[in-house]
Amino acid sequence: MNLMHQEGQQFKVLLELAQSQALSYLQGLPHMPISRPAPVQPSVDLPERGMGTSAALSQFQTYFSQALVASSGPRYWGFVTGGTTPAAIVGDWLTAVYDQNPQSVTGPGDVSAAIELHTLQLYRQLFGLPDGFMGGFVTGATLSNFTALAVARQWAGQQLGHDIARDGVTSGIRILAATPHSSVVKSLAMLGLGSRHMTYIRKPADREAMDVAHLEALLAQQPDVPTILISSGGTVNTVDYDDMQAIAELQKRYSFWWHVDAAFGGFAALSPRFQDRLAGWELADSITIDNHKWLNVPYDNAVYLIKSHHATLQVQTFQNSNAPYLGDPLADFSYLNYGPENSRRLRALPVWLTLLAYGREGYRQLVEQNVEQACAFGGLIDQSDFLQLEAPVRLNVVCFSLKQYRTDKEKLTQFQKKLEALGQVFMTPTVYNGAYCLRAAFVNWRTSPDDLRLAMESMQEAWKAVREA
Numbered sequence: 162m163n164l165m166h167q168e169g170q171q172f173k174v175l176l177e178l179a180q181s182q183a184l185s186y187l188q189g190l191p192h193m194p195i196s197r198p199a200p201v202q203p204s205v206d207l208p209e210r211g212m213g214t215s216a217a218l219s220q221f222q223t224y225f226s227q228a229l230v231a232s233s234g235p236r237y238w239g240f241v242t243g244g245t246t247p248a249a250i251v252g253d254w255l256t257a258v259y260d261q262n263p264q265s266v267t268g269p270g271d272v273s274a275a276i277e278l279h280t281l282q283l284y285r286q287l288f289g290l291p292d293g294f295m296g297g298f299v300t301g302a303t304l305s306n307f308t309a310l311a312v313a314r315q316w317a318g319q320q321l322g323h324d325i326a327r328d329g330v331t332s333g334i335r336i337l338a339a340t341p342h343s344s345v346v347k348s349l350a351m352l353g354l355g356s357r358h359m360t361y362i363r364k365p366a367d368r369e370a371m372d373v374a375h376l377e378a379l380l381a382q383q384p385d386v387p388t389i390l391i392s393s394g395g396t397v398n399t400v401d402y403d404d405m406q407a408i409a410e411l412q413k414r415y416s417f418w419w420h421v422d423a424a425f426g427g428f429a430a431l432s433p434r435f436q437d438r439l440a441g442w443e444l445a446d447s448i449t450i451d452n453h454k455w456l457n458v459p460y461d462n463a464v465y466l467i468k469s470h471h472a473t474l475q476v477q478t479f480q481n482s483n484a485p486y487l488g489d490p491l492a493d494f495s496y497l498n499y500g501p502e503n504s505r506r507l508r509a510l511p512v513w514l515t516l517l518a519y520g521r522e523g524y525r526q527l528v529e530q531n532v533e534q535a536c537a538f539g540g541l542i543d544q545s546d547f548l549q550l551e552a553p554v555r556l557n558v559v560c561f562s563l564k565q566y567r568t569d570k571e572k573l574t575q576f577q578k579k580l581e582a583l584g585q586v587f588m589t590p591t592v593y594n595g596a597y598c599l600r601a602a603f604v605n606w607r608t609s610p611d612d613l614r615l616a617m618e619s620m621q622e623a624w625k626a627v628r629e630a
């Protein structure tokens with residue numbers, strides 16, 4: 162009997178090993194540092210005869226596990242890094258165990274695409290979005306933006322009488338945005354539309370949202386040029402929102418594809434206190450929402466939502482047209498022909514479990530709690546003698562600089578390095594309004610008021626060390 166077959170009879174022991182390693186990670190998470198020395202370079206080569214799972218796991222511990230940082234912990238506020246709810250971890254473990262490929266709802270006994278479709282139904286209910294949105298799961302908001310913009314590209318080609326999916330990219334398509342996320346620009350590059358091809362809409366002073374009058378002027382100047390409008394449902398530095406209601410009004414008079422990147426800002430829809438920011442987004446053609454951010458589902462997990470009346474364009478874009486064994490793309494619904502990936506893991510399962518486990522109420526509380534924390538942290542920054550808020554705290558992100566060194570990149574880097582060395586809190590640098598800033602994004606269910614105190618103490622210590630250096 163070979164090793165795989167032997168181990169196939171020892172699942173209980175192996176899964177218990179994994180469970181014990183997982184428990185020690187999860188229990189240590191609140192106290193684990195947010196940065197560590199680089200991992201030890203492994204000195205093992207590919208073995209001729211395998212060592213077995215238990216020995217491989219201890220090799221992993223020797224070389225890598227000690228170097229893991231608390232990126233799903235309560236004080237990891239860099240980028241927009243969600244934690245992981247207990248139900249989502251259970252769902253993600255089972256996703257690996259079940260190892261389903263959610264391609265087709267018509268295949269014999271294929272329940273996995275049905276799970277995906279039902280999860281999307283719960284998802285629309287959570288965000289208050291109409292059933293007219295169809296969707297699917299992809300790896301992250303980058304691929305969600307990519308998917309929606311690929312269908313937008315097909316729509317724009319159709320306006321010009323050109324089937325881009327078959328005949329290739331054409332010129333004559335206009336793309337408009339005010340503050341697109343870098344992943345949007347990356348998607349334009351991947352789609353052959355060109356990352357330099359964006360026309361930037363003006364913004365009012367101290368805002369990241371678009372000036373709608375300028376948008377209207379651009380639309381009116383060239384009403385016949387097929388236009389893709391990419392709007393922000395929460396910008397990454399200051400969580401500013403484009404005016405969705407005003408855009409919806411313009412949609413009545415001008416023809417354009419309207420995409421909303423609401424990777425994390427879409428979660429404002431979960432609380433009556435913040436949902437006005439998104440009013441009108443239900444009229445968009447496509448929406449991006451990330452699950453590994455504020456839904457607190459493990460990487461890699463996001464959703465794209467595209468209005469179902471665009472299904473033909475979507476199938477034209479993503480169909481497997483040269484594989485008769487995969488069926489007729491338009492006649493039989495299959496995810497194979499609706500998204501960029503063919504085979505995928507069942508990303509819907511952790512989402513399904515966490516939505517049922519915590520419900521509308523649980524997620525409303527999470528969003529409100531994180532926004533309160535961001536506001537409280539913003540208040541502490543405001544009172545501090547060495548830090549300065551660079552933008553009002555609009556939702557869950559706090560963007561601030563070193564008060565007397567706003568334009569001194571070197572000083573901010575020194576401060577950030579000291580802070581990371583202390584290991585208590587992690588934030589990412591950015592440039593906003595001409596200032597070098599740090600930004601803290603609150604999207605983790607584990608974060609508590611104590612974490613704000615610890616972070617402030619750590620920042621004071623780091624600043625003292627920079628001054629004395």
Ligand SMILES: Cc1ncc(COP(=O)(O)O)c(C=O)c1O
Nearest residue numbers: 241301302303342344397422424
């Ligand atoms: C608004 C927005 N869009 C897209 C992305 C890209 O997300 P991902 O890294 O999951 O692909 C992010 C990530 O922070 C974001 O904030």
